[in-house]
Amino acid sequence: MSNSATIPGYDYGSPRVPRSAVTLDDLRQLEQAAGFTEADCQALRRAAEVLSDRAEQMVDAWRARIAAQPELARWFFDPQGRPDEEYKAAVKRRFVQWVRDACTRPRDQAWLDYQEEIGRRHTPAGKNRTDGANTPPLVSLRYLLAFAAVVSSIRPFLAGKGHGPEEVEAMQAAWGKALLVQVALWSRPYTQEGLW
Ligand code: HEM
Numbered sequence: 001m002s003n004s005a006t007i008p009g010y011d012y013g014s015p016r017v018p019r020s021a022v023t024l025d026d027l028r029q030l031e032q033a034a035g036f037t038e039a040d041c042q043a044l045r046r047a048a049e050v051l052s053d054r055a056e057q058m059v060d061a062w063r064a065r066i067a068a069q070p071e072l073a074r075w076f077f078d079p080q081g082r083p084d085e086e087y088k089a090a091v092k093r094r095f096v097q098w099v100r101d102a103c104t105r106p107r108d109q110a111w112l113d114y115q116e117e118i119g120r121r122h123t124p125a126g127k128n129r130t131d132g133a134n135t136p137p138l139v140s141l142r143y144l145l146a147f148a149a150v151v152s153s154i155r156p157f158l159a160g161k162g163h164g165p166e167e168v169e170a171m172q173a174a175w176g177k178a179l180l181v182q183v184a185l186w187s188r189p190y191t192q193e194g195l196w
């Protein structure tokens with residue numbers, strides 16, 4: 001497992017990350033709206049034990065989907081229209097870390113602040129800046145939302161480590177809800193003040 005402190009551009013908990021305008025009360029409301037409960041929190045922690053050494057494999061599977069669809073792949077392309085491999089590799093390390101964070105990090109202010117930052121990094125206000133890349137400045141919101149359908153389904157990665165179907169289902173359900181809450185938070189930097 002990589003030590004998250006050594007991942008370039010991974011600014012979780014750093015003073016470089018601005019405070020989110022979303023409050024912890026807003027977050028609890030959002031979690032409630034998604035039906036995300038304390039039991040889901042615990043299921044996610046159990047999922048972390050299963051997923052931790054599979055996180056890279058998960059990201060590779062999602063990346064393969066992106067690479068296979070030109071409309072998505074182009075957000076990693078340099079001005080010559082070629083994949084920017086350095087950028088892809090740098091982002092991948094943070095994406096793998098996110099899988100672990102999504103299961104284990106307490107949902108506190110630092111977590112909330114980094115959700116805003118992840119959203120921002122998909123928009124012109126933040127994309128490319130962390131890695132000094134020169135790729136298109138935006139991942140369109142509609143694709144961020146639609147791709148949640150791919151990332152939300154992790155049953156194949158949860159299986160095969162001795163958990164029964166009910167337990168796998170609990171972990172899957174918790175992951176799906178947690179993901180939707182995060183994607184809802186990531187949508188904020190895309191929206192007009194007052195409409196989020
Ligand atoms: C629900 C779906 C998605 C999830 C869970 C997700 C997750 C992430 C995460 C965790 C990061 C790294 C954040 C960090 O810097 O710490 C990231 C960055 C990025 N994602 Fe996504 N993403 C999603 C959809 C997409 C889609 C559809 C694309 C389009 C190809 C995309 C392209 C990118 C790019 C280009 C970056 C790097 C942004 C930058 O810092 O320059 N993402 N994503």
